[in-house]
Amino acid sequence: MTQQTGPGGRHTSQTRLQAPPGRGPVSGPRLTRHRVASAAAFFLQGFLFITMTTHLPQIQGQFGLDPATLSLLLLAMVILAGAGSFLAGAVARRADSARALALGLGLIGFGVVGAGLAPGLAVFCAALAVYGVGLGTVDAAMNMQGVALEHRLGRTLLPGFHAAWTAGGIAATLAALAFGDVPMAASVAPFGAVALLLMALPFLRRDRGQAVEGGEHAVSIPWKRLLLVGLVLVLFYMVDTAASTWGPAYLHTLFGTGVGNVAVATLPYLVASLLARLAGDRAVARFGAVPLLRAAAVLSAAALAVVVLATTAELAVVGFALLGFGAGIIAPLSFSAAGAIAAAAGGAADDGVRRARVDSVIARFNQFNYVGALFGSVLTGLVGADSLRYGFALPLVLVLAIVPLARAFRED
Incomplete structure (x- = not known):
């Protein structure tokens, strides 16, 4: 951790990202290839996830699923994603996160191809299970790669x-708007094949010859502090899932927006998130993580207030766009903080031990993702059963808890 002077001469604390012991920060063509490979994995993960969710109505009609059954399938997929996150941690400990990410890409590739070509419900469910495990494996491993870089x-x-993940989601949303009626065999399955090809990308490997056994257990990990950072991630995914899952329904039920146009709630949110994240690297360097998080929480609450109080669909869409600007930076800063905390706990351990420990912590930390997603989808729906205005009022209040929690992102 390091003290930095913020705007107006005020001192702020932020996580200092350290190069491996014995090295300075490094760069070069090889590291650029690693960065491009990781960005491609993030993009494809976002594209495939949004592609699968935008095809839910088609899936429901194709296999004759009632809403309750579809909800159970989605719940099972989230649970399997949690298992996939543990799988990524296990593979990363025994090999490295590059191997874990390649494995995850293979799983989502086979899962998406199988789901797109499934002749019946049984095959579709099996493919969805494979995709669910792969989803969690890629989620954890690509963040491990990001932290390592x-x-x-x-x-x-x-x-x-x-x-890059958000850009993939935007591309998938636009594709769904343009080709929403195309059968899944043509609109989904080919992109699963792309995931299989991406397994060969040059991800960042762990240095050979360095001891990694017992890397996580050789030091005491500050889990209490990581839990506070994890709560911030839960709150983000509550907000994010509420916007992406219930935003279209909000426009449709309250303002009568046509079914074919409800994606207008999701698209501005994603575009605004993309812009916030593109500016995030420089913003952190200039202001520090803690002030950014607090500003993000306040702006997110204000945006949700616009959504809750909106009198027209256009005003609600403005609220969703502001929400993207506010909330977009929260998740990446949370993973960065978790990785920095885990790395700092090990002192001057060699790079192999440090990366093994950080990878293990990130795999567990990723579970907060799915906890927040479940809360966001379930609680928003339950509280908003009579009116989704009440449903969106819940994350409006809860997201403000990030203001005091932000102190966990710095050294006291």
Whole structure:
């Protein structure tokens, strides 16, 4: 951790991303290839996830699923994603996060191809299960890669990587709007094949010959502090899932927006998130993580207030766009902080031990992602059963808890 002078001469604390012991921050063509490979994985993960969610109505009609059954399938997929996150941690400990990410890409590739070509419900469910495990594996491993690259370069990179995920989601949303009626065999399955090809990308490997056994257990990990950072991630995913899952329904039920146009709630939110994340790396360097997080929480609450109080669909869309600007930076800063905390706990351990420990912590930390997603989808719906205005009022209040929690992102 390091003290920095913020605007107006005020001192702020932020996480200092350190290069491996015995090295300075490094760069070069090889590291650029690693960064491009990781960005491609983030982009494809976002593209495939949004592609699958935008095809839910088509899936429901194709297999004759009632809403309750579809909800159970989605719940099972989230649970399996949690298992996939643990799988990524296990593979990263025994090999490295590059191997874990390649494995995850293979799983989501086979899962998406299988789901797109499934002749019946049983095959579709099996493919969805494979995709769910792969989803969690890629989620954890790509963030491990992002953290490893941050530490290798000695500066914040994750906001940019998460921007690639958002760009993939935007591309998938636009594709769904343009080709929403195309059968899944043509609109989904080919992109699963792309995931299989991406397994060969040059991800950042762990240095050979360095001891990694017992890397996590050789030191005491400050789990209490990581829990506070994890709560910030939960709150973000509550807000994010509420916007992406219930935003279209909000416009449709309250303002009568046509079913074919409800994606207008999601698209401005994603575009604004993309812009916030693209600016995130430089913003962290200039202002520090703690002030950014507090500003993000306040802006997110104000944006949700616009959504809750909106009298027209256009005003609600403005609220969703502001929400993207506010909330977009929270998740990448949370993963950066978790990686920095885990790295600092080990002192001057060699790079192999440090990366193994950080990878293990990130795999567990990633579970907060799914906790927040479940809360966001379930609680917003339950509280908003009579009116989704009440449903969005819940994250409006809860997101303000990030203001005091932000202190966990710095050294007291």
